[in-house]
Amino acid sequence: MAILEHLLNPQYLDLFYFSALGVVFSLIISFLPALHIYNVIGIFLMIVLKFEATVAPMQLISLCIGMIVGYSILNTVPATYFGPGDESMSYYILPGAAWVAKGRGYESIILTGVGALGGIIMLAALAPAFLYFMPGLKTITSPHMFWILGAVISYMILSEWPKGISQSESCWENFREGWRFLGVGIATFILSGILGFIVMAKTMVPLDFAFQSITPVFVGLFAIPWLITNIINIGIMPKQYEAQSMELDWELVVRGTFGGFLGGFFAAYVPIVTAGVGGLMAGHATAQRDGRLFVISYGTCKTVYYVGSFLLFFIPGLSLTRGGLAWIVTPVVTVLTMKEYFLFVAIMLFSAGISFLLLMPFTRIIIKLVEKVDYHWISVIALALVIPGVYSFTGMGGLAIMAVSTGIGLLPVMFQARRMNLMGVLLLPVCLNMAGYGNDVLRLLGLI
Amino acid sequence: MKGFTHFVSGIAVASFFQQAVHMSSQEQSFILCLGGIFGIMPDTLDFKFAKYFYKSDLEIRPDPDNLDARVIAETVAQAVEKAAKEGRGTVQLHTMQLGSNLWRSYSLWFDSATSEVCVEIGPLVDTGQIPFEGTELKDPKKSSARIKVSCEFFQQFDKKSNIAIMSGPCFEFVKRKTGKIEIVFLPWHRTWSHSFTLGVLISLIVGVISFLTVTEGPHAHLYSIPRWMLYPLIILFGSMVHIIEDSTGFMGNNLFYPFTKNRTDGLGLMSAAEAIPNFFFVWTSLIAILYNLDRYRWAPTETPAGIENPTTFFMWFYILPVAIMAFFFFKGKQEKQAAKAGDKKGKTVDFDSQTSVERETDASII
Structure with a gap:
């Protein structure tokens, strides 16, 4: 009866309105080229919070749920056709690009949508279980989080295998060829790690926009190198086919969703780890070998990472703040009870349904756009928008950081190393700071 | 097994050392990662070092402008005859x-029934190994060849090796006591790097260094193993767990290199690339890590336990998932066997092989 009373209570209808509004906003946000969601939401909420007197906390949270769920599902579309804005996307984008090259971008997007929906359903189904085991998990792992990050870093570096064709007569020549790729990967990780230390210790971004200090770094590391690649790419976008139906069996959906959920949950729970890193580890843990499985799994992983990290924040009594959005809404949220938690779950399901319904028409619109407008020009326009955008928020200091980050971000693109190594920008400083060695590194770098 | 499986297993093994867990939580030590690093180390040594320095008797560099399957097959047959x-x-x-x-x-591929080396020239492919339709060789004399050899084959894998992208494979042919020629895939893999001997040797070196440099930590009376000994033991057990896991597959390891020359056969319980066995080891390791971190937490009487009831924990988080995994694993095995036996009633799709979805269904988009 109590559940029915809650469900049928019209006072919650406004929350569904706000979440639907959030999904619509996410559609616009996901279309903004080359920016990370948390930075965009941060700016967006700064504007919305001016209406604080008229917007209730739970309404604002519903708006955020709508935005994060919508973004996690819908941003696959522009990312597939125009390039990724963040690291979580860039993990997917190479296989995604392969599907686009075969004219099957639409299919890959729908498969990620199916995976995302599967991930949301799993989150909802496990929401009561989270109440039971998350406090225990937090108690066990809290004192060990730094070495878990260390293990993630070690695995990221060790699991990159050499490339090259090894056809020289000389063993050493083949060895050098293979290790060139590995060396670039390691160099990328170390350089981005040092950059992370510098940016965190002595940011050049004006204090008013200190919360945006990481924006120029992410834009430089991930977005601009991709836009530059798009611009200099001499290839043309092949005709994109719109599949009328897709043959999907439950086995594939379940396997993809399960693997993706593991990766997404790991990324949502462990600080700094993104969906890309979580997806890589879960993919290896479940021995994924198939393209379709990867795409479905990726859809789940990304959604569970973005939405799950926000959901964890709402577990009553847990105080688990993971992901940028949880930090952003912290000042707004005063009380967290079971009611808010399960309202979150309901709004999350509602937002996922709307987002999935929007996915197909949104993809069709983007396909029409790329058919009519040369994607080189779309990338040029995106670049022309991003640079002044970064300047307006972070000034000349931000532009300088962005320029250096772009240099580092181009390394893996040019030498075919893993772009994931760029996550060293956060992983290395955060891991060493958590372990208590951060100041030693800063002293070594002459920053203090 | 997959690299990640070995990595997590290595960490799990390290977590069984109480002092290592205490060093992590109280002294911000990364010692548990050492288990993971040495868990994946044997494969790292093979694929990042050994592979480059292995010299073959013969090399095949097919000329793309003058392709002839017979030339390739004859060269492979030459290596077989040499063996x-x-x-x-x-x-x-x-x-x-x-x-x-x-x-x-x-x-x-090698046809054991007819003792023939078989080669087939395939289509052009992209780096994703997607074939370009209609690019196969038109001349049947040049596109495939079968060369008979004077000996019988012994092979555990009866599969085609598809050579397409990046670096190609290496084969070793070894004459067995029975006179048959054993086909060894990637002879540089799972040899010295996957031996107990190397694990012991590295541990001894690390043990000497840590004995000379590592001093006893706080609360030494709590532990039965001195601190310096933790490092070589974690390295040894980390690399050993890799070898043990690999031994469950088909390929096996060369356990006592250089005292033994050849790889021993694996137990053949599972394939290294199968999803469920890999996940079984990963899940077992994760559960062991969580359990060990909790039971070895610092000051257990003063800090609350994360796992309040170990029996319930193992029931829900280990026994139940393992039972589900076992169900799907054996179901898949049965279906594979049924398919092999030509049982048309059995479902031909198994949990680990291609599903109908994984094959192209829409010809218009190829």
Whole structure:
């Protein structure tokens, strides 16, 4: 009866309105080229919070749920056709690009949508279980989080295998060829790690926009190198086919969703780890070998990472703040009870349904756009928008950081190393700071 | 097993040392990662070092402008005949890169029934190994060849090797006591790097260094193992767990290199690339890590336990998932066997092989 009373209570209808509004906003946000969601939401909420007197906390949270769920599902579309804005996307984008090259971008997007929906359903189904085991998990792992990050870093570096064709007569020549790729990967990780230390210790971004200090770094590391690649790419976008139906069996959906959920949950729970890193580890843990499985799994992983990290924040009594959005809404949220938690779950399901319904028409619109407008020009326009955008928020200091980050971000693109190594920008400083060695590194770098 | 499986297993093994867990939580030590690093180390040594320095007797560099499957098959057969005469023969097959994203594929297999080396030139493929339709060789004399050899084959894998992108595979042929020629895939893999001998040797070196440099930590009376000994033991057990896990597959390891020359056969319980066995080891390791971190927490009487009831924990988080995994694993095995036996009633799709969805269904988009 109590559940029915809650469900049928019209006072919650406004929350569904706000979440639907959030999904619509996410559609616009996901279309903004080359920016990370948390930075965009941060700016967006700064504007919305001016209406604080008229917007209730739970309404604002519903708006955020709508935005994060919508973004996690819908941003696959522009990312597939125009390039990724963040690291979580860039993990997917190479296989995604392969599907686009075969004219099957639409299919890959729908498969990620199916995976995302599967991930949301799993989150909802496990929401009561989270109440039971998350406090225990937090108690066990809290004192060990730094070495878990260390293990993630070690695995990221060790699991990159050499490339090259090894056809020289000389063993050493083949060895050098293979290790060139590995060396670039390691160099990328170390350089981005040092950059992370510098940016965190002595940011050049004006204090008013200190919360945006990481924006120029992410834009430089991930977005601009991709836009530059798009611009200099001499290839043309092949005709994109719109599949009328897709043959999907439950086995594939379940396997993809399960693997993706593991990766997404790991990324949502462990600080700094993104969906890309979580997806890589879960993919290896479940021995994924198939393209379709990867795409479905990726859809789940990304959604569970973005939405799950926000959901964890709402577990009553847990105080688990993971992901940028949880930090952003912290000042707004005063009380967290079971009611808010399960309202979150309901709004999350509602937002996922709307987002999935929007996915197909949104993809069709983007396909029409790329058919009519040369994607080189779309990338040029995106670049022309991003640079002044970064300047307006972070000034000349931000532009300088962005320029250096772009240099580092181009390394893996040019030498075919893993772009994931760029996550060293956060992983290395955060891991060493958590372990208590951060100041030693800063002293070594002459920053203090 | 997959690299990640070995990595997590290595960490799990390290977490069984109480002092290592205490060092992590109280002294911000990364010692548990050492288990993971040495868990994956044998494969790292093989694929990042050993592979480059292995010299083959014969190398095959097919000429893309003058392709002939017979030339390839004859060279492989030559290596087989060398093994029949001298005991061993090796051959390295190279790929054919035609452009930045264009390769010519070919495949090699050994027909045990007829003692033939078989080669087939395949279509052009991209780096994702997607074939370009209609690019197969038109001349049947050049596109496939079968060369008979004078000896019988012994092979555990009866599969085609598809040689298409990046670096090609290497085969070793070894004459067995029965006179049959054993086909060894990637002879540089799972040899010295996957031996107990190397694990012991590295541990001894690390043990000497840590004995000279590592001093006893706080609360030494709590532990039965001195701190310096933790490092070599974690390294030893980390690499050992890799070898043990690999031994459950088909390929096996060369356990006592250089005292033994050949890889021993694996137990053949599961394939290293199968999803469920890999996940079983990963899940077991994760559960062991969580359990160990909790039971070895610092000051257990003053800090609350994360796992309040170990029996319930193992029931829900280990026994139940393992039972589900076992169900799907054995179901898949049965279906595979049924399919092999030609039982048309059995479902031909198994949990680990291609599903109907994984095959192309929409011809218009190819």
